[in-house]
Each structure stands twice: as structure tokens, then as C-alpha cells.
Amino acid sequence: MSLRITSFEQYQEVYRQSVDDPDGFWDGVAREFVWQRPYDEVCRWEFDTPDVKWFVGGQLNITENALDRHIPTRGEERALLWEPNDPKVPSRTMTYRELLAETCRFANALKALGVGKGDRVILYMPMVPEMTVAVLACARIGAVHSVVFAGFSAKALADRIEDAQAKVVLTADGLNRGAKQVLLKPIVDEALAQVGCVQHVVVLRHLQAEVNMVMNRDCWWDHCVDGMPDHCHAVPMDSEDLLFILYTSGSTGKPKGVVHTCGGYMVYTAYTFQNVFQYEPGDVYWCTADLGWITGHSYIVYGPLLSGATTLMFEGIPTWPDAGRFWQVCQKWKVNQFYTAPTAIRSLMVSGTEPVLACDLTSLKVLGSVGEPINEEAWHWYHTHVGQGRCPVVDTWWQTETGGILLSGLGGLSPMKPAHAGLPLPGIQPVLLESNGQEIVESNTEGALCIKHPWPSMIRTTYGDHKRCREVYFSAFPGMYFTGDGAKRTADGMFRIIGRVDDVINVSGHRLGTAEIEDAINAHPAVVESAVVGFPHEVKGSGIHAFVICPDVGRDEADWQVEIVEVVSREIGKIAKPDRIQFVPGLPKTRSGKIMRRILRKVAEGQTGDLGDVSTLLDPSVVDAIIDGADRFKTGR
Ligand code: WTA
Numbered sequence: 001m002s003l004r005i006t007s008f009e010q011y012q013e014v015y016r017q018s019v020d021d022p023d024g025f026w027d028g029v030a031r032e033f034v035w036q037r038p039y040d041e042v043c044r045w046e047f048d049t050p051d052v053k054w055f056v057g058g059q060l061n062i063t064e065n066a067l068d069r070h071i072p073t074r075g076e077e078r079a080l081l082w083e084p085n086d087p088k089v090p091s092r093t094m095t096y097r098e099l100l101a102e103t104c105r106f107a108n109a110l111k112a113l114g115v116g117k118g119d120r121v122i123l124y125m126p127m128v129p130e131m132t133v134a135v136l137a138c139a140r141i142g143a144v145h146s147v148v149f150a151g152f153s154a155k156a157l158a159d160r161i162e163d164a165q166a167k168v169v170l171t172a173d174g175l176n177r178g179a180k181q182v183l184l185k186p187i188v189d190e191a192l193a194q195v196g197c198v199q200h201v202v203v204l205r206h207l208q209a210e211v212n213m214v215m216n217r218d219c220w221w222d223h224c225v226d227g228m229p230d231h232c233h234a235v236p237m238d239s240e241d242l243l244f245i246l247y248t249s250g251s252t253g254k255p256k257g258v259v260h261t262c263g264g265y266m267v268y269t270a271y272t273f274q275n276v277f278q279y280e281p282g283d284v285y286w287c288t289a290d291l292g293w294i295t296g297h298s299y300i301v302y303g304p305l306l307s308g309a310t311t312l313m314f315e316g317i318p319t320w321p322d323a324g325r326f327w328q329v330c331q332k333w334k335v336n337q338f339y340t341a342p343t344a345i346r347s348l349m350v351s352g353t354e355p356v357l358a359c360d361l362t363s364l365k366v367l368g369s370v371g372e373p374i375n376e377e378a379w380h381w382y383h384t385h386v387g388q389g390r391c392p393v394v395d396t397w398w399q400t401e402t403g404g405i406l407l408s409g410l411g412g413l414s415p416m417k418p419a420h421a422g423l424p425l426p427g428i429q430p431v432l433l434e435s436n437g438q439e440i441v442e443s444n445t446e447g448a449l450c451i452k453h454p455w456p457s458m459i460r461t462t463y464g465d466h467k468r469c470r471e472v473y474f475s476a477f478p479g480m481y482f483t484g485d486g487a488k489r490t491a492d493g494m495f496r497i498i499g500r501v502d503d504v505i506n507v508s509g510h511r512l513g514t515a516e517i518e519d520a521i522n523a524h525p526a527v528v529e530s531a532v533v534g535f536p537h538e539v540k541g542s543g544i545h546a547f548v549i550c551p552d553v554g555r556d557e558a559d560w561q562v563e564i565v566e567v568v569s570r571e572i573g574k575i576a577k578p579d580r581i582q583f584v585p586g587l588p589k590t591r592s593g594k595i596m597r598r599i600l601r602k603v604a605e606g607q608t609g610d611l612g613d614v615s616t617l618l619d620p621s622v623v624d625a626i627i628d629g630a631d632r633f634k635t636g637r
Helices: 008-020 022-030 062-066 068-074 096-112 129-141 154-164 185-192 221-225 262-276 294-306 325-333 342-349 376-386 466-474 514-522 557-571 597-605 621-633
Strands: 041-046 051-056 078-083 092-095 120-124 144-147 168-172 174-177 180-183 200-204 218-220 242-248 256-261 284-287 310-314 337-340 366-370 393-396 430-433 447-451 481-489 495-500 504-507 510-513 529-537 541-549 580-583
Touching: 008 022, 022 041, 022 262, 051 262, 062 068, 062 129, 062 262, 062 294, 068 096, 078 096, 078 129, 078 325, 092 096, 096 129, 096 221, 120 129, 120 154, 129 144, 129 168, 129 242, 129 294, 144 154, 154 185, 154 242, 154 256, 154 557, 168 185, 180 185, 185 200, 200 221, 218 221, 242 262, 242 294, 256 262, 256 466, 262 294, 284 294, 284 325, 294 310, 310 325, 325 337, 342 376, 342 541, 366 376, 376 393, 430 481, 466 481, 495 504, 504 529, 504 541, 510 514, 514 529, 514 541, 514 557, 529 597, 541 597, 557 580, 580 621, 597 621
Parallel strands: 078 310, 120 144, 120 168, 144 242, 168 200, 200 218, 284 310, 284 337, 337 366, 366 393, 541 580
Antiparallel strands: 041 051, 078 092, 174 180, 242 256, 430 447, 447 481, 481 495, 504 510, 529 541
């Protein structure tokens, strides 16, 4: 199948059509898929409740579209390539026929464990083909998958299991990460000591590490699959039945479960995959994300497989065994489309161009960037050295909540501008708003980025708490989906993302809420209060600066810092460790008790010359103490 736009003029024409007649446009796209029952209506929506439904009344199974449908035409072609962490370990490949058979076998194994339509299954796994198989197996039988990034702590895992009320957890003995190994099963055991809903744990042997198995609860992956038939009926799903839940951080409270449904997600991820990356049959596509994030869901598994593509999954990290690993993998597999995060590019830039130039990268056609704004320096390095000046860079802006890419160039067709995500994809109607809701029409003016018309893969609800979905995304600007990002638009309509305007920070492309980190820090018994802000970090994009009130600190600051880092690692995971911990006598609060984060942000950025109006502070003197204390972070800024 091909949904691919092949010229810029065609994009302009299609875009116009998608705005003039959204239903007609999406109907045309959706017809490319296999529906077990045709839909009666393309879209029914209102953004007040909100209540959004796509392909209403239709029935489908996404795996039938991602696997079975391709068997007659490309059953023997490669669906999945797997590159291990250690280049000395053999890689693996699976054809579409093999991937379908493995999916069915695991789907049957899940059924034997009592998993059925609507049950929630948590995956806490290494980046191995079995994880893709398991995701698809859930979808095959209508179970709702929820992948938890395997860098999260036992506590964070337990919170997600509890919120999803998961019946089964899929995990492994452990994972490889560069030179390190991380044992996962003990983390799962610790999490399960805190929750009661899980009936079974399926454990994959990956490291051959010793594992504690709990009788009647835990079973080995290979035992579960052994003897299972390689056929499994693809359960009919309503378009709006849940496909998956993915937890993501917000401004307040605990991470929320973003809900995506079957029909719209299928249509949108396939459509955007083919257009943004300009994927052509036979190409090898590689996205370096982890399946624990939305990028892995939409653009390692679903988008590519729905398009009959060859998708590469990588277990390792960019810098091990050396800083040439990415480029060696590109050379080995003759990768055509390469999709990574700015933080990875920046971490490789420090090693110079030698590792890049040592590899044959002539297969590359399109380069992608995702997860955070890409700075111009990184953009040019990527374009010039990796893309040899000939590959277009697509800077794809989107979110867990959007399900797929909303703003981006189409590889090679659209104009590019460094650090600009570019134009809206067909069907996407972005607007920039002033804080009073007024639409900004003039160019180069920053505003809140909102979307005024639904698109098929948008968030449907936050699991178990629809009110929260409404409050977070649909109440700031009535009638609009609010993204939480600030952006500008050039005179020719290209968007530049400035960054989050809420209390979410992007650390190495990982999304974290400042409130969630504060809660973790406050879990230390000696901490009275804390406030966390982001600050510009050369490699990570944003670093984490924690201001902490801890009266007992005294002379042993370093010891306390270690303890606080430990507590954050325990509560959330190592990815949320503060880069800086500053003990302060107080926090800048207004008379009504609200922390003025604006001031803390300025201090963390080292811009203390211009703190703005501090007259509403309860005790302006704390600001001086905070500024003094931040002095020591100035070196290396
Ligand atoms: C940021 C990741 C600038 C943005 C797919 C967004 C970006 C948040 C870009 C979502 C980009 C993502 N340019 N910023 N190309 N892509 N972001 O949910 O702030 O992990 O709101 O989804 O990442 O992060 P999430």
C-alpha cells in the first residue's frame, strides 16, 4: 500500500483538502486498511467534555493490518531486524511470516494465562524482539498493553501497575546497557510486593542471570510459548476500544496514563510514517528510541509494520563500545532512514567527526530528530557529517498525547530550516494563542501551541480519570487541545518550538514533571520542602536543578546530596536524578504561598541580573541567599 505524498505541490494540495474536508480526507486514508466491519462515520467530536471518536462503528484488529495483510505480498521480507547491545553477539531478523507466527504463539500463551480482551498487561523489558512480539500479541487478543521504560524504579513501576490494575507483567531477567547489566526481575518483585492485582509474571531469559521465581505466579517465557499454535484469531476491536496506555509526566501529580485507541492510531501512525520518512519498499528504517516511550510505539512498531517496512530495533546505547556505534550499525544494515534524539547527537558531537567519517553512510536518505528542540549546532552537525549534506533532516514535533507526528517536514520534499519543526502534516490545524486566548496571526511571535481540530491518533482520555484529561489539555483554551508547548511561526508558516510552558522538563529527551521530582525529594525524611526547575544543559537539553530546604544539613552537604539522589532513584529512577542540589534556607514564595518558579529558573540559568518584580514575595531576602548559594554552579555553565 502507499499513502505517500511525492511532491511539495502535492503536499500543499492534500493539506488544503484535509482542512476543507477532514472527514473526506481521512476516509480516503482509512480505506487503505482492512476493516472487519466498515465504519459508519469518520469522526464525531467535541472538545468540551472532551469526546472524540474516529471511524465510529468500525471494527478492526491492528495486527491484521500490521502483519497478516502483508503476508501475500511480502511474507518472506524482513519485518524486524535486531541489533544487540554487544556487537559481538549475533543479530536477529524476522520476516513478516515469522513475526506473525511468533505474535500468534505469544498471544496464545497470554490467553492460556487467562488474559483476554480489555485486560491490562504491563511490559517492563529490554529492547529485544520479544518485546515487539509481546506488544503485538496483546493487540492480537485485544489486551491493553502498557510498556514501562525499564529505567524506572520499582516504586514507579508499582504506581503504573496499580493505576492500570494490570493482570500480567512481562519482564526479563535483566538488560544490557553498554558495559552495564541491570537486573529487572528483582525490581519487578519489589514492585509486586506493593500491589495486589497481578496474577502472573512472564520472565524472558536474556542475560542468563539467576532469577528468583515465585511459585504459581511466575513462569518462564519459553515454557509459556512452548507448544503454542502459531495461529491465533485476530480479535475484532471497535475503533474506539483501547489499544494501549502509556504513562507520561505532567505538570502536577503522578504520571498519567495516556489512552490510545485502535482505529485512529492505526491510520495516523501509518500515514505519518510513510510521509515523514518517505519510506520506499525495501528500505531499512531505524529509530533509536526505546519501546518504553511513545516514539518506540508509533515509529518502531506500529507505523513501520503497518506500512510493511523493515524496522530495526537496537538494544544498546550510542557511545558503547565506542562513539561510532550508531554509524557502524547504519553501515552494517545499510540503513536508509535514521531517527534519533538531539541529546544523542550532542553526546556524539563531543567525540568529533572521526567515528562518523569512518563508516560508509551512503545508504542514508532521510534523517529524523525527535523529543526536544534541536539546537542549530547539532542540526548542522547531523546534516553535514551524518547526512553528508545530502540527506534532509526532518525535525518531528509531537507528544505522547498526540500519538503521532504533527509538525514536520516530509523528507526531501519540504523546505527545511535548522531548529524549525516545519509545517503541519495533513489533517493538523495548529494555532498560536496569547494567554487570553486571542489567536496570534503575526509571524515570529511566541504563543501557546494549540490544535483546533481533532486528528485520528489524539489522546482519548487519561486512564481512569477523564476529568484530568479535560483539565490538562482542554481547559486552558476552551475548544482547543493545548499542547503545553510554546512556539513561533515564520512568515512562510514554519513552526519553531520554543519549549514547554508548563512545569514539564525534557531531560535527555525524557519527559519529567518537576512536581514528581519534588515529591520524590520530599520523600527523604530530613527534607522540609523542595522546588525543581530545568536549566540549559549542553548535552541533555535540560538539566535538573533542585532547591532543597533541609535544616539538618550542616557541614556534610555532600552526604545529604548522595542520599537525595538515592531517594530520587528509588522513587522514580536514575533518569530523574538532579544534576544540581542546592540547599537553601527558604523558597521564594508569594504571600499566598505560591513558589515563584520564574525566579528559581532565572537563578538556575545564571541570569540573576534580571529577576523582575520580587515585591510580592513574602520574604525577599531568601532570594539573595539563593543567588549566593547558586554561585558555585557557575563554572562549566
Ligand atoms: C518536546 C515525544 C521540539 C515537546 C515524541 C513536547 C519537541 C514533548 C520535539 C513531548 C521537537 C518533542 N522539537 N520539542 N521536534 N519533539 N518535543 O511526550 O516539548 O515524550 O511537548 O513525546 O517533547 O514529549 P513526549
